[in-house]
Amino acid sequence: xxxxxxxxxxxxxxxxxxxxGSWYDxxxxxxxxxxxxxPNYVPIFxxxxxxxxxxxxxCKQVLWPLLHYxxxxxxFNVKWWNAYVLANEIFADTIAxxxxxxxxxxxxxxxxxxxxxxLRERFPDAKIGFFLHTPFPTSELYRTxxxxxxxxxxxxxxxxxxxxxxxxxRHFFSTLTRILGVEFN
Numbered sequence: 001x002x003x004x005x006x007x008x009x010x011x012x013x014x015x016x017x018x019x020x021g022s023w024y025d026x027x028x029x030x031x032x033x034x035x036x037x038x039p040n041y042v043p044i045f046x047x048x049x050x051x052x053x054x055x056x057x058x059c060k061q062v063l064w065p066l067l068h069y070x071x072x073x074x075x076f077n078v079k080w081w082n083a084y085v086l087a088n089e090i091f092a093d094t095i096a097x098x099x100x101x102x103x104x105x106x107x108x109x110x111x112x113x114x115x116x117x118x119l120r121e122r123f124p125d126a127k128i129g130f131f132l133h134t135p136f137p138t139s140e141l142y143r144t145x146x147x148x149x150x151x152x153x154x155x156x157x158x159x160x161x162x163x164x165x166x167x168x169x170r171h172f173f174s175t176l177t178r179i180l181g182v183e184f185n
Contacts, residue, residue, distance in 0.1 A: 007040055020094055022046050022055075022087070044094050046087060053083030055111070063110045066145055067134040076146040085114060088154075092118035099123060107158065109133045114150065117157030130155060131162035139175040148179055 010017040018040050023033065025045040034043055046054065057080035066072055092115055095105060106129045107115050116128050142148060155161060163169040176182040
């Protein structure tokens with residue numbers, strides 16, 4: 001896939017790069033997969049129920065629609081939210097086990113919006129980037145998200161935030177002002 005190609009390309013250029021990502025837990029096959037990936041890939045095998053609540057639940061039923069300007073129709077699902085938090089914590093723990101001072105950590109997409117803050121708490125001086133590959137909604141829509149403050153604070157753990165367009169970054173800044181009271185010059 002794209003990630004494997006990107007990591008290989010960086011390695012060929014002499015840039016040490018490690019990819020940490022989630023895979024479906026396949027029990028006995030996990031070790032075989034880890035060995036086939038090699039040392040620059042660190043798979044995280046989330047238990048099936050956690051993966052279901054984290055990815056199919058909170059990510060796909062709450063965040064994906066919201067980030068694409070759709071109102072969330074269901075009530076807040078605590079089980080999905082707790083799974084999202086736990087999955088982000090598992091990523092943070094895994095990265096903490098391989099992080100070396102001076103490493104650049106680059107977090108990708110809405111599945112891991114809490115991760116920058118979790119890493120910042122462990123590594124106050126780390127260089128952390130985050131890129132959102134989806135739209136970021138207006139503050140009026142974003143405020144309908146129950147854990148809106150937690151997610152914003154999670155993102156603010158990054159040194160650098162990237163958005164696909166100026167409008168999405170403008171929506172993010174407006175949301176910070178309206179929800180967290182952050183002022184910009």
